[in-house]
Structure formats: structure tokens, C-alpha cells
Amino acid sequence: MAEDTVNTEKLGDDIVRVIKTIYDPEIPVDIYELGLIYDVFANENNDVRIIMTLTSPNCPVAESLPQEVKEKVKSIDMVNDVEVELTFDPPWSQDIMSEEAKLELGML
Template sequence: MVTEEDVLTVLKEVSDPEIGLNVVDLGLVYGIDIEEDGKVFVRLTLTAPGCPLHETISRAAEMAIETLDGVKEAHVEVVWDPPWTPDLISDEGRRLLGL
């Protein structure tokens, strides 16, 4: 069965093109639910509510998750609560951004 760590690993391949950092290290992933039937549900946010790349990032995340063995479907829900802040960027993300 696929694990949360597996999902996070493939989500590190999905970047916010405006910032150039993956959604995991940006702190955009708010939750992962994995069902026994192979469905994966991810809640993520974006850096700004009006982000024009909303659908592009969501679909890229779903496609990345669906490459995992055992995943039959992936669904990404974009949420806005709590609002994203730069405080959510991981230590690795800060390093990569030179912060």
C-alpha cells in the first residue's frame, strides 16, 4: 500500500513555476488521505488565492501521485484555510531559495 511518505516524495517533483520550488518544501501540502481502494486525496494550498496556475499545479500533483504503484486515482483539493505564509517553507526550501 502507498504511504504518505511515498506521496510526499512524488509531490516534491511538482513545483510552483513562479517561485521555482516544489509544493512540499513550499509548505503547500496541508493533508494527505490514502484509502485502501487506491484512492489518494490531497489538500493543498497556493501562495496566493488568485494564482493563475491553480489548475496546472493541481493536475500536475494528481498526475505525479498516479504514477505510484497501488494508486488508482488521485484527487487534489485546493484549500485556502489556513492561509499560506512564508513561515510554512521548510528548512530545505529556505536553503534552496537562499533565505
């Protein structure tokens, strides 16, 4: 396995680990398990782009949650820059939550 692949996998693991420390303030589940993170991209310069959503466009943390994601991911040593794109297409629904999140919320 090439070193670049190992570094990319480690960076991806580190990003997911950091994102799993961020919780929706109204739901006791991290935003990764809630399905709020749609995609994560990293280029060869370790610039990261994250596409995420919120549980609702009127979410009270619409300003602060994406900023928290950006700051925490940017704190990873390997990361140079972070861009967080907020989207509501497709809209979030309970169907995209992980089984772990559904179990935590008593939905399974």
C-alpha cells in the first residue's frame, strides 16, 4: 500500500474521530451518527471540504455548528485548511441516521 493511501486513510479516520466529538445540542447523538455529514473530501495538500446538513433549516445552531466542525477539523495536525458547505439537498431525515443513533434514541 502506498504511503499516500495510508496517510489519506489516517486523515479520514482522524476527521471522523473529531467529528464524532460534536453533538447536536438538542439530540444526545454526535452529528456523524445523526447523518448530518454528507461527504468529506481531502486533496493532496490536505485541504478538507465537508458537505453537511442540519436537522432543519431553522436549526438554532445553523451558524455555530458548521463553524465548530470547521474549527475542530482544522485542529488536526495534518489538515491545512477546511471548508464546510451547508446543504439541505437532500433534506435530512431520520432515515439517514446510523443504527447506533437510532438505538441511542430508542428508535430500534
